[in-house]
Amino acid sequence: MKYAILTKSTAKKLVSCISSRQKETSVSLDLGKSTEKVVLCEDFALLRGENISKKALEKTKEDTCYIAEDGELKSVNFFSQDTNLFYKLRPTSEWPTLTLSSVPMHRFAHVGPKRHVEMMLKEISPIKGKVLDTCCGLGYTAIGEANAPEVEEVIVFEIDENVLRIAEHNPYSEELFTNKKIKLNIENVFEGIKKLPNNYFDRVMHDPPTVSFAKELYFEEFYKELFRVMKKGGVLYHYCPNPGKTKGKELHPGIIKLLTKVGFSNCEYHEKSSGVVARKN
Ligand SMILES: C[S@@+](CC[C@H](N)C(=O)[O-])C[C@H]1O[C@@H](n2cnc3c(N)ncnc32)[C@H](O)[C@@H]1O
Structure with missing residues (x-):
């Protein structure tokens, strides 16, 4: 998978490691499929080639998946005017589910x-x-x-x-x-x-x-x-x-x-x- 994808709990861990001035840590950037080393610097984490700020990591919300793209964390959800539905990849304790206007598909x-x-x-x-x-x-x-x-x-x-x-x-x-x-x-x-x-x-x-x-x-x-x-x-x-x-x-x-x-x-x-x-x- 091209982009790093993460949830609030991963973001929290990264923030805590940045705050304690660690130079690197291991986290999952694929929702728990694997773990990988991430380089940390003063106020950033380097997530599969994307520099993501500590501030952006701090702003993440519960029950949301984010991809690291163009130096930002983008939530994996959107509204479609064609169907009038809101689509969201929602993390769970294991595989994520898909919700259609908050209705889970699993x-x-x-x-x-x-x-x-x-x-x-x-x-x-x-x-x-x-x-x-x-x-x-x-x-x-x-x-x-x-x-x-x-x-x-x-x-x-x-x-x-x-x-x-x-x-x-x-x-x-x-x-x-x-x-x-x-x-x-x-x-x-x-x-x-x-x-x-x-x-x-x-x-x-x-x-x-x-x-x-x-x-x-x-x-x-x-x-x-x-x-x-x-x-x-x-x-x-x-x-x-x-x-x-x-x-x-x-x-x-x-x-x-x-x-x-x-x-x-x-x-x-x-x-x-x-x-x-x-x-x-
Ligand atoms: C409960 S989910 C299926 C979950 C799936 N088995 C999985 O393993 O992730 C139902 C899916 O059926 C799709 N769907 C609804 N009506 C359909 C139709 N008439 N033909 C094909 N797909 C449909 C929905 O868009 C939704 O993605």
Whole structure:
């Protein structure tokens, strides 16, 4: 990754080392993937070739990722007038999440994004052959699928280019753009899936945002397409976001009903990963 990317806790450490007149220290400039040596001088830290002032480091805020570019720290977030959404790479205790106008695209409160992605991938294990990943986001599930040795290709869709602009700054999304097994389509999967062949995929990962963001991804018409493109013996995992849980309104019973209606068998809700596993027999 070209630019250094850091959070307030890294900035705080750098400030403290500068204040105690250390000449160098080791910190992570890729959100915890690795650590590297950083040269410090009187009021600056040299972060991958960028001189960043102590003042700029002191000004960093919680829950924000920054890249060091053109001698400044720039927050990894922006507003898009086209979508009327605010996009943000938000640090967590492990992999960062993406928020769309403050709505997180991964679980991160009790279970971190990494742990939850591992749980979702386990639901369709062994992951093999051809995989459809309906909703790219930061690409965590797609990368995990592509890294399974028996996987030939992962076809992944993302409707929103702004999301990929955020992913480009995330060290944990790097492989989304470099792994040759991953075929990334910037397209609405509701439309894109209609162009995919029958009986093609061994595994399908459906990790949509909440219904309010993408209601068509919970339609019977879409589930019919999921069924059509899957091979016999294929396994689907459908994440069920649960904003209604506290209000006593859970999504999974309705999802199971519709998946069964379009032909899926053995549809079961797995509370731990918060999703439905279904099979095409
Ligand atoms: C919950 S996130 C997916 C997280 C992803 N699995 C990961 O590992 O980072 C949902 C993503 O689906 C995208 N999305 C929403 N509607 C879509 C659609 N109709 N077609 C494709 N992508 C869509 C959103 O922009 C968002 O990035």
